[in-house]
Amino acid sequence: MNELSLLEQCAERPMISRELLAEKLLPLLAQKARERAIHDTRSLREEDAEALLHGLVYALETHMAAENLPQEALEGDIFRLYDRALETLRALLERARRLYPAVQGALPAYASRALRDTVGSIGGFFARYDVFLYPHRMPCDIDYQLSFPVPENAQGVSYILLYLSRLRDECAFLNCFDDARVRALLCSYYIDPYEEVSNLFEPVAACALARSLPGLGGASLLWLTDGDKRRLFDMQIDQGMLRDAAETLGSALALPATVRALLLRTALSLLPRIRAARDAYALGAALGCGSARPTL
Amino acid sequence: MAMELISSLHALSVQGAVRELTSCEDVLDQNGITLHERDMLDIARANDDALRGRGRIALCGGTLRQLAWTFADSPHLCQSNFAQTMCALLPLFYELKNELEDEVPDDELMQALRDAFDGRAHGEIEALEGLSISEIFGKHEPNEEDE
16 A cells, blocks of 8 residues: 555544553643744644644544554653654655645646645745644645545645645646647537636546547547447447446556546446436436536 | 533533642642542532633643642632633633733733732732733723823
8 A cells, every 4th residue: 555545544534542642742732832843832722723633633643553553652751752753754744845846847837826826825835834733734726626526534745745746647637638729629518718726637537538438439529420339329338348448448548557547437427427327418417417418 | 622622621521620620729728728529529629621612622631720829828728719710710710811912921810810809809809800911911991081
């Protein structure tokens, strides 16, 4: 299991029992209160304690997930464990920092306002992120929706790293296609793609996958004619066909493994929509092609 | 999540309070004060109530010990009123911590309370409770006539 998967897993379920944490965290919390420059105090307001505790728990859980440590790790020197947890967070931060310019550079020319604003805001995250006191916080605005959201419970730098990784993969896929064709497809799908906060990858991937099904002629056209829609409707698309289409498309575009995995996940997620389509036109819409014919 | 932890921390702070009071027996003894088990439990409970009531949690203990040390040699306190005064001081102390947004160190605030208790309040806890922050810190509070 890779590190990003572990971060996702960590976000989805707490790894440390709350009783154990409460007992072990008091000395750490006292240290954090001093670091926060709360003058020589033996008690804290609950909201301050809660914010500091949140950060401590996030740091420890992230480290324990990344290092695959058992709960027993908490029985040892908690200060030492916490120091290592900070090292883990710093390493994740560095990874996210290195990934950021790659994502900036990969934004397609037709990127929406929400996408541009979100990526710009993540730039501010690196300046404002507080790894010592509030590492669970995410000082930036994420407006742009990914095709598969980062797990809801992901926090701090874990969230940003997962978000950037997924966005990089989405952009890598989008950049395989001619800009004009993508714009045309998006304009048929959204009223105003530039002002749209919804995901740009999803309709493009759906259409490209549909065109990668047998007899459709390949993904580069990035549009479904009425004849294509009828053919697809008659095809009785099943999970195996979508899986094959994802594989075909991944090979044709020479996509890296992470993008192929995203494509496969997208392909499989299309099945309920395909099954729900009552006619060829509804199926076209489910596969990324709106009613308006694209103008190149 | 963190609120569950806060509840657990409250529970831990009660357990530690009695131990903490036991540890200052010597200082109290020098001033003719003996805290019986029942007094300690009353103070521990008052501390817990005061913390919860003012939305605070104790960190690694020490508040009760320091407060006892600070007030032990007050000329207004003796065996008969020490525990009761401690119970009344705790909510006042935490209330001031909140009002001062933790900007004043514990020891400084306790000393200011002690000085005000012995001085302006003449050893009356009700009078101490009625003082403003400026008065507790021994500052002259300007009234409308002064302005």
